[in-house]
Amino acid sequence: MRRLLKGGRVIDPAQALDGAFDVLIEDGRIAQVARDLPVNGRSDLEVIDVPAGCVVAPGFVDMHVHLREPGFEHKETIATGAAAAVGGGFTAVACMPNTNPINDNATVTKFIIEKAAQANLARVYPIAAVSIESRGEQLSEIGELRAAGCVALSDDGRPVATAQLMRRALEYATMFGMPVIDHCEDRSLAGDGVAHEGYQASLLGLRGIPAAAEEIMVERDVVLAGLTGGAFHVAHMSVRGSLRAVRDGKARGITVTCEVAPHHFILDDERLASPVSYDTNCKMNPPLREAADRDAMLQGLRDGSIDAIATDHAPHHYDEKKVEFDRAPFGIVGLETAVSLCLDRLVRTGFISLKRLVELLSTNPARILGVPGGSLTPGGPADITIIAPHLPVTIDAARFRSRSRNTPFDGWRLMGGVAATIVGGATKFRNPQVAWSTR
Amino acid sequence: MKATSATATAARSRAGGPPSDGPKTTRLRGKDLLGISQLSPEEIVLILDTADAMKEIGARPIKKVPTLRGKTVVNLFFEPSTRTRTSFEIAEKRLSADTLNIASATSSVVKGETLADTALNIMAMAPDLIVLRHAASGAADFLARICRAGIINAGDGAHEHPTQALLDAFTIREHKGGLSRLKVAIVGDLLHSRVLRSNVQLLTKLGADVWVCGPPTMMPPGIERLGVTKTTSIDAAVEGADVIMMLRIQLERMEGAFFPSFREYFAVFGLTPDRVARAQPDVIIMHPGPMNRGVEIASEVADGPYSVILEQVTNGVAVRMAVLYLLAGGIEA
Numbered sequence: 056m057r058r059l060l061k062g063g064r065v066i067d068p069a070q071a072l073d074g075a076f077d078v079l080i081e082d083g084r085i086a087q088v089a090r091d092l093p094v095n096g097r098s099d100l101e102v103i104d105v106p107a108g109c110v111v112a113p114g115f116v117d118m119h120v121h122l123r124e125p126g127f128e129h130k131e132t133i134a135t136g137a138a139a140a141v142g143g144g145f146t147a148v149a150c151m152p153n154t155n156p157i158n159d160n161a162t163v164t165k166f167i168i169e170k171a172a173q174a175n176l177a178r179v180y181p182i183a184a185v186s187i188e189s190r191g192e193q194l195s196e197i198g199e200l201r202a203a204g205c206v207a208l209s210d211d212g213r214p215v216a217t218a219q220l221m222r223r224a225l226e227y228a229t230m231f232g233m234p235v236i237d238h239c240e241d242r243s244l245a246g247d248g249v250a251h252e253g254y255q256a257s258l259l260g261l262r263g264i265p266a267a268a269e270e271i272m273v274e275r276d277v278v279l280a281g282l283t284g285g286a287f288h289v290a291h292m293s294v295r296g297s298l299r300a301v302r303d304g305k306a307r308g309i310t311v312t313c314e315v316a317p318h319h320f321i322l323d324d325e326r327l328a329s330p331v332s333y334d335t336n337c338k339m340n341p342p343l344r345e346a347a348d349r350d351a352m353l354q355g356l357r358d359g360s361i362d363a364i365a366t367d368h369a370p371h372h373y374d375e376k377k378v379e380f381d382r383a384p385f386g387i388v389g390l391e392t393a394v395s396l397c398l399d400r401l402v403r404t405g406f407i408s409l410k411r412l413v414e415l416l417s418t419n420p421a422r423i424l425g426v427p428g429g430s431l432t433p434g435g436p437a438d439i440t441i442i443a444p445h446l447p448v449t450i451d452a453a454r455f456r457s458r459s460r461n462t463p464f465d466g467w468r469l470m471g472g473v474a475a476t477i478v479g480g481a482t483k484f485r486n487p488q489v490a491w492s493t494r
Numbered sequence: 495m496k497a498t499s500a501t502a503t504a505a506r507s508r509a510g511g512p513p514s515d516g517p518k519t520t521r522l523r524g525k526d527l528l529g530i531s532q533l534s535p536e537e538i539v540l541i542l543d544t545a546d547a548m549k550e551i552g553a554r555p556i557k558k559v560p561t562l563r564g565k566t567v568v569n570l571f572f573e574p575s576t577r578t579r580t581s582f583e584i585a586e587k588r589l590s591a592d593t594l595n596i597a598s599a600t601s602s603v604v605k606g607e608t609l610a611d612t613a614l615n616i617m618a619m620a621p622d623l624i625v626l627r628h629a630a631s632g633a634a635d636f637l638a639r640i641c642r643a644g645i646i647n648a649g650d651g652a653h654e655h656p657t658q659a660l661l662d663a664f665t666i667r668e669h670k671g672g673l674s675r676l677k678v679a680i681v682g683d684l685l686h687s688r689v690l691r692s693n694v695q696l697l698t699k700l701g702a703d704v705w706v707c708g709p710p711t712m713m714p715p716g717i718e719r720l721g722v723t724k725t726t727s728i729d730a731a732v733e734g735a736d737v738i739m740m741l742r743i744q745l746e747r748m749e750g751a752f753f754p755s756f757r758e759y760f761a762v763f764g765l766t767p768d769r770v771a772r773a774q775p776d777v778i779i780m781h782p783g784p785m786n787r788g789v790e791i792a793s794e795v796a797d798g799p800y801s802v803i804l805e806q807v808t809n810g811v812a813v814r815m816a817v818l819y820l821l822a823g824g825i826e827a
Contacts, residue, residue, distance in 0.1 A: 252715055253715050253716055254715065254716025254719050255716075256714075256715075257714035257715055257716050257717055258531075258691065258716075258720075259631055259632065259653055260631035260632075260650070260651050260652030260653030260654070260688060260691060261631050261632075261651075261652075261653075262652075263715065331639075332632060332635045333631070333632030333635050333636060374608075377608070377610050378608055378609065378610065378636075379609055379628070379630035379632065379633050379636055380630060380631065380632045380636070381629075381630040381631065381632075381651070382630065
């Protein structure tokens with residue numbers, strides 16, 4: 056089976072490609088990327104004309120999602136999460152282990168991989184718990200989890216509890232080349248906070264989570280990564296102090312990478328007051344920070360000190376969010392809004408280039424996780440995201456493929472969207488809003 | 495003291511509000527009273543002026559008028575409260591409203607029902623107003639979005655307690671004629687206090703010079719952006735003050751976490767006769783209650799000649815009558 060993507064602008068930072076190229080797919084793999092590949096003479100060739108203005112990129116990888124299965128299938132399942140992923144332009148996702156039971160053993164890992172294979176949509180890479188039941192006490196059987204298919208380690212939802220455990224995890228994981236992804240939060244400082252500690256929380260009477268709660272843990276983990284030579288990745292970074300710590304670590308040659316979620320570079324804590332006060336779809340952890348932090352995240356995206364954009368897709372049932380702010384669970388969905396938000400807020404504005412966006416959404420997350428993809432190099436998987444940077448898009452939560460609708464972006468009008476998502480050479484999503492022609 | 499029309503007029507003329515005789519209003523804009531933050535200075539003055547008239551009703555032998563006859567008011571209290579709930583209930587009864595009290599211990603909440611479901615079930619019985627007290631900040635905003643009835647916030651978490659601030663302002667106005675340019679010192683647990691947040695917003699809207707004082711551990715970040723002077727010195731706060739407002743320390747969770755001991759707290763922040771002597775000779779001392787004698791306030795001060803703490807309670811009824819009247823009228827219109 057051969058398919059030819061004809062006529063698009065191909066951007067592949069890994070190969071330093073940016074221009075009009077055709078992409079030939081054979082048996083689910085990239086066969087060739089070249090100008091003006093011939094279309095005739097082969098009857099088994101399916102030609103897909105890439106619509107004008109669209110960009111062909113290596114498949115986007117969301118390295119931080121919560122698929123909720125097993126255990127919380129009323130929020131999301133692996134199938135609905137994978138559908139949301141391809142609908143949002145992601146060919147692969149890495150799912151956090153805080154399910155029930157927690158993914159701290161190969162049985163759960165195999166279950167996730169099996170469910171993802173049945174869904175046959177996006178690739179799903181399980182992330183294993185650092186510690187048994189993420190309790191922060193005893194290391195999980197990391198070797199077995201690796202063999203079963205886990206690509207990284209995290210106790211996400213909570214921080215790696217102690218410096219000693221983090222040290223051991225970083226050291227041990229070097230053997231398998233796995234990064235340790237930490238939800239950086241000093242719990243003693245964060246307490247039972249529900250919002251960023253600052254003027255808005257003061258005014259609204261919400262208990263604060265200080266920026267220092269995150270910054271201190273990032274600093275700790277950078278030091279430990281330096282000590283051990285392990286690979287430390289900062290999950291959902293939100294404050295400028297953390298970014299400074301990451302920059303310092305990188306400058307010292309320490310293996311530290313970081314991701315930021317779209318809500319942390321687009322929204323700030325003023326959203327808690329208006330337009331809807333105490334909107335539980337603006338409650339996430341880390342919380343929406345103040346404007347200076349949001350702006351620092353933007354700068355980090357531009358100057359290269361932030362490696363990846365990840366959504367921290369955190370579906371919750373509407374019943375769970377339709378409560379008092381204090382009682383609502385943390386988190387918002389992100390898979391089906393991220394690409395449009397990035398195109399509109401980062402690329403349309405000229406703040407970053409399309410090439411840089413592809414690095415943030417594909418090249419870098421694939422590299423950090425050590426998974427296939429992230430490039431259109433011949434021989435690699437034909438995981439491709441085709442984006443339409445000029446497509447007008449209105450976010451409509453009611454139409455999400457995800458089982459949950461908890462987003463603060465519902466109704467937003469944005470410029471830029473996903474045209475198609477191709478996984479292993481097969482089209483898993485094709486946007487009917489885009490003008491496709493058929494031969 | 496009986497409020498004559500002459501004193502009420504005098505009070506109005508000095509009631510603050512920008513700049514002197516600002517534009518008058520005759521109704522509130524919203525269906526709800528969720529916080530002082532939503533009120534304009536003119537609306538605040540309207541409520542205080544209305545309360546003047548309401549206070550007169552409380553001084554009559556027959557303390558009842560038919561104003562809210564046929565209106566149903568539900569008092570929905572999810573937190574223990576004696577003073578506020580009683581005050582609202584008396585205010586409702588003096589206006590002849592049909593009232594119904596639901597307290598958390600007797601409600602379906604103990605059966606696991608959500609606030610939204612409780613509210614929707616109450617709404618199905620078509621009350622006109624719901625008075626809500628709840629431990630979660632934003633609970634009143636939340637209810638106002640899903641209910642057609644007017645919502646009166648009787649205290650939500652650490653957010654707002656607007657009728658407390660209104661009755662405090664009413665009390666100050668009775669004594670001082672107005673609020674503009676008065677030095678008001680608010681001392682105590684600023685971090686967890688909804689009374690503080692409502693009072694700071696109301697007092698600054700009416701032109702008072704507001705000082706807030708407490709331990710740095712209980713100072714809400716960014717509070718100075720509300721236009722107040724913050725200090726950790728109670729002596730500086732009360733120096734030349736016209737009004738001293740003491741805030742309650744929550745005994746059950748403060749000691750050891752935010753300051754070392756109640757003994758030390760009283761030594762550093764307690765209001766003693768010596769400290770009162772630094773204030774204006776006609777200073778008034780206020781407290782929203784319930785008081786912790788010997789923790790934030792010395793008994794000699796609480797029971798002394800400058801204390802207006804029980805007047806605050808009396809005025810609470812009049813102010814709540816005014817709010818109920820203005821909001822119920824707004825629904826009808």
